[in-house]
Amino acid sequence: MKVDLSKYLDDWYKEEPARNIYPGPVLTISREVGCPAKKIASSLTERLNTLKKVKAKEHPWRWISKEIMLESARELEVDSIQIEHVFNYKSRGVLEDLLLAHSKDYYKSDLKIRTTIAKVIRKFANEGNAIIVGRGGVAITRDIPKSLHLFLEAPLEWRALRVAEKHDFTIDHARNYAQSIDKKRSHFRDYYQGKGNDYTRFDIKLNCMTLEVREILDIIVGALRTRSMI
Secondary structure: OOOHHHHHHHHHHHHHHHHOOOOOOOEEEOOOOOHHHHHHHHHHHHHHHOOOOOOOOOOEEEEEOOHHHHHHHHHHHHHHHHHHHOEEEEEEEHHHHHHHHOOOOOOOOOOHHHHHHHHHHHHHHHHHEEEEOOOOOOHHHHHOOEEEEEEOOOOOHHHHHHHHHHHHHHHHEEOOOEEHHHHHHHHHHHHHOOOHHHHHHEEEEEOOOOOHHHHHHHHHHHHHHHOOOO
């Protein structure tokens, strides 16, 4: 079941009068397996925090990834291990859902977990100066005017070599692993944005095989300046 995300977030926003603030700026980074999203997010955060803040908010920039799961668990009042399967792109079976629903006081359905993830990502985005890595961020924050959405890509063989080196896989295993996770990440985004939804196309796609990290950072900073986000 797909969340009616725009209605959900609009209703949630209206319920929070203290959030009558201008949302963003927010940058989302999606990626194919093997592309250095976390390294780019970390380095970009450092660079942005050395720049004078003209259009951004006064508090420091930060990049957000694992915090999404921890904050979602806090919102749901459960241990993070109980929602980890959603972040690992897994779903419970119907029978497992029924058994857990009757056996755990703090059971939360996958629908509830996913809607809470959307709420948490939107909260970080509204606070501004946020770099959100993965987790369907492009779909959840696309309507924010001060937002920029990136996709890191590279040829499969280039990515497979890096996955094989990182995980000590054979090249065939690495190739299959990369394709499998790419598909699961795509399905995760589809859950929030709707399959084939053109509205959530990325603003910029960057080839990690042909561009150095420094060059990628230069491109991103330039785009943020052009969009009056920094």
